[in-house]
Amino acid sequence: VVFLEYAIANRMKTLKGSAIREIFKMAGKPGVISFAGGVPAPELFPNEELAQISADILRKEPELALQYGITEGYMPLRKAVKQRLLEKENIGKDFDETIIVSGAQQGIEHAIKILINPGDGVVVEQPSFIGTLNALRSYEADLYSVPVQEDGMDLDRLEDLIRKHPHIKMIYTIPTFQNPTGVSMSIEKRKTLYELACKNNLIILEDNPYGELSFDDEKLPTIKSLDTEGIVIYVGTFSKILSPGLRVGYVCAHQDLVGRITVNKQISDVHTSMLPQMMAYEFMTRYPMDDYIQKMRALYKHRCNFMIEKMDEHFPERCSHTNPRGGLFIWCDLNGDFDTVEVARECAKDLVVFVPGSTFMVDMEKKSSGFRLNYSNMGDEAIEKGIRILGRSLTKCIGK
Numbered sequence: 001v002v003f004l005e006y007a008i009a010n011r012m013k014t015l016k017g018s019a020i021r022e023i024f025k026m027a028g029k030p031g032v033i034s035f036a037g038g039v040p041a042p043e044l045f046p047n048e049e050l051a052q053i054s055a056d057i058l059r060k061e062p063e064l065a066l067q068y069g070i071t072e073g074y075m076p077l078r079k080a081v082k083q084r085l086l087e088k089e090n091i092g093k094d095f096d097e098t099i100i101v102s103g104a105q106q107g108i109e110h111a112i113k114i115l116i117n118p119g120d121g122v123v124v125e126q127p128s129f130i131g132t133l134n135a136l137r138s139y140e141a142d143l144y145s146v147p148v149q150e151d152g153m154d155l156d157r158l159e160d161l162i163r164k165h166p167h168i169k170m171i172y173t174i175p176t177f178q179n180p181t182g183v184s185m186s187i188e189k190r191k192t193l194y195e196l197a198c199k200n201n202l203i204i205l206e207d208n209p210y211g212e213l214s215f216d217d218e219k220l221p222t223i224k225s226l227d228t229e230g231i232v233i234y235v236g237t238f239s240k241i242l243s244p245g246l247r248v249g250y251v252c253a254h255q256d257l258v259g260r261i262t263v264n265k266q267i268s269d270v271h272t273s274m275l276p277q278m279m280a281y282e283f284m285t286r287y288p289m290d291d292y293i294q295k296m297r298a299l300y301k302h303r304c305n306f307m308i309e310k311m312d313e314h315f316p317e318r319c320s321h322t323n324p325r326g327g328l329f330i331w332c333d334l335n336g337d338f339d340t341v342e343v344a345r346e347c348a349k350d351l352v353v354f355v356p357g358s359t360f361m362v363d364m365e366k367k368s369s370g371f372r373l374n375y376s377n378m379g380d381e382a383i384e385k386g387i388r389i390l391g392r393s394l395t396k397c398i399g400k
C-alpha cells in the first residue's frame, strides 16, 4: 500500500531520504568497517559509574526522576551547565539564559522554528551538518552556502551573499572542529563574522558539540563569548563528552529567545527526560568531568594521527585531507571529476563504509569529490585494516 502523497505537508516535501541509505544500513553489520558514524568511542563510556548513579537516583529520588519536571530543565543541572559555560567559555552573562534540551539537535530545531519563516534566507557552511540542513529544509528556509576554508568559512563569499540577498536572516556555523571537515575558524574570522552579523542585523546559530574535544591546549573563543548584542544562539551537548544516548543538550541565548524556546518545548516534548538530566548532573558533580574528557581527547588524538598516517601510506596521491586538531572527523577530497556516492558504493562492496560529500551539501543532487571519515569509533587494528582496504578500493575507482 502506498501512502497518499497529497497528504504530506509541503514543509516536508524538500526532505528526501538519503540516497545512500543502503550504505548506512551496512555500517552496523558484522565484518564491516565503518568510518561513517559520528559517534564516541563506546569503550570510554563510564558504564559502571552511570549504573551506580542511576541506581542511586531511582532509590533516593524516585519522585523527582519519575515525575514530570519543569520545561527549562532539572535545576541543579541547569545551574551546573551555566557555571561550566561561564567558567570555560565566558558565556551566559547579562541578558542570556540557558535551557536544557533533548540533545543539540532539538536546540537547533527550536531555534530554527522560532526564527525562520518559509523563504527566509539562511547561510550555512559547505559542507555542513546534515541534521541542521534538514531542519532548515523542513522549515522551508532559502539556503545559501559558503565554502569552508582552512581557517573556517569564506567570509568574502558570505559578505557577497549578504549584500545580494537582503532576506538572509541567519548564519549557521560549527566554528570549532566542524562536522564534517574537522576545521576550526580562526579568531580573526570569528570576530569579523560577528561584526558582519551585527552590522547586518543577522542572527548567528553557533553549534559547538566538539569544542571540548581538542587535541592540544589551545582554546579558541566561542563566537557567543564575543556577543554583546544578544544575537548569538549557542547550542551545546553532552552527546560527545559523555553519552549521546542520554539525549541531554543545552541552549544559551538571549533570555527572550529562551522564553520562546521554553514555550515551544512545552508543545514538543514538555521537558527533557528527568533521569538522564539527573545522571548528567550527578556525573558532573561526583567525578572530575575534565579528567574524563581528557581521556577522550588523548584517545581521539591518537586515532586521528594514526588514521592520517595510514591514509598517507595507502590513499591515492591525488586524495587530500584536512588535519584536524580536535573533534571526530577528517574530510578527504579526491580532487577531480569524481562522484563519491559512486565511490562509496564501490568501497562498500569491499566492506568499508564512509559518508560521501554530497550528503553534507545544500544541493544533495550535485556530485561531490569529498567524503568524511570518522576516527573516534574504531581501534587501531580496524583503522589500519579499513584504511588499507579503502586505499585499495579508492585506487581501483580513481587510479593512483
Ligand SMILES: Cc1ncc(COP(=O)(O)O)c(C=O)c1O
Residues within 6 Å of the ligand: 038, 102, 103, 104, 105, 106, 129, 131, 174, 179, 207, 209, 236, 237, 238, 239, 244, 248, 249
Ligand atoms: C554539528 C552537530 N550538531 C549537532 C549534533 C547533534 O547532537 P545531539 O546528539 O546533542 O543532538 C551533532 C551530532 O552529530 C553534530 O555533529
